Structures are given as structure tokens and as C-alpha cells.
Amino acid sequence: MKKQALLPEQKEALLSILQTRFEKNTNRHKSIKWEQVKAKLEANDAKLWILDDMEQTGGEPDVVGYDEKTGEYIFYDCAAESPKGRRSICYDREALESRKEHKPADSALNMAAAMGITLLTETEYRALQQLGKFDTKTSSWVQTPAEIRKLGGALFCDCRYNTVFVYHNGAESYYAARGFRGSLRV
Structure with missing residues (x-):
């Protein structure tokens, strides 16, 4: 970089x-x-x-x-909802390349790497939720274990009903209300 x-x-x-x-x-x-x-x-x-x-x-x-x-x-x-400039993206480059049509502009892992940040882990995401209310209307991709990713899936989180939920989707999926949150160490 x-x-x-x-x-x-x-x-x-x-x-x-x-x-x-x-x-x-x-x-x-x-x-x-x-x-x-x-x-x-x-x-x-x-x-x-x-x-x-x-x-x-x-x-x-x-x-x-x-x-x-x-x-x-x-x-x-720490934006209340998943960052607006990082939504409507799939999980990673492999997922992006697997889409034959209606490809999103980018992927969460590509964007994070280009920015120099790291996607939050599930543990970090849960820690963030202890600091306020985040993703009550949106969701955010989180780092996905290799075993899940090998099978085509990826994880995302949100907070509804005062509870953090971890879900799965095909890594190639993307939605207008799903982006990613990152971390940076200084």
C-alpha cells in the first residue's frame, strides 16, 4: 500500500x-x-x-x-447503521467473480483491504454492540470462518429486539441494507 x-x-x-x-x-x-x-x-x-x-x-x-x-x-x-458508502456488496472476490449477472460493484473483503482496515469479527461485533445501538435497520458482513466460506457461505450480523443475531448467506449475495464495519489499530 x-x-x-x-x-x-x-x-x-x-x-x-x-x-x-x-x-x-x-x-x-x-x-x-x-x-x-x-x-x-x-x-x-x-x-x-x-x-x-x-x-x-x-x-x-x-x-x-x-x-x-x-x-x-x-x-x-461506529455509525448507527452499516456505512452507506460500503453497502450493496458481496462478501469476497471469489463471490464477486462467481456472479454471472447483476454483479455488485465490489466485495467487503476487497474494499476493506483497499482501505487498509479489517472486517470486524463476530466477537468484535458483539463488543461494539455493548457500546450502543448499531445495525438496527441494516446488517454488516463479519469475518467468516474458512470452513463456512469453503462451503459457499458467509456470516453477517445485525441487532434486532435488543439482541445481536448472527446469520449466514451465500457469499455472493448482496443487499442494499448490508455493508461492513471495519477496525483499525493506530
């Missing part, structure tokens, strides 16, 4: 958005201080570029944790 950098005014605008979101949602990161996160971000143009891409596609990234072992802050897409 080639190193990208935001223009100074773009960087300032993104940091302002991230700080406002961070301060409005302190329940997501109780013991984390913004100044520490900001220092990490300002020192890493490549990660800021990725966070901007997450923001531009509707993800509303926010800090959800800190990894003591690696010293990294963990960002998840």
Missing part, C-alpha cells in the same frame, strides 16, 4: 471530527485521553488517511479500546 497523506487542512478537519466524536461518546473509551490518541494520530499520516477513508464512506470511526501489549488504539466504525 502506498503511503498517502492528507493536506494540512484535511488533517485538521478530520482531527476535529474525531475529537468531537470522541468527546460525545466517552462510554466507548472511558480510561483513554484524547490528547494521547491525537499524538498517535498526528505521528502517523498513513493511519490518518485510512481513518479519513473510513469517515468518507460513512463509517464514523471512533476509539473503542487500547491494546496494552502493542500500545495501539483501536478504532471501529
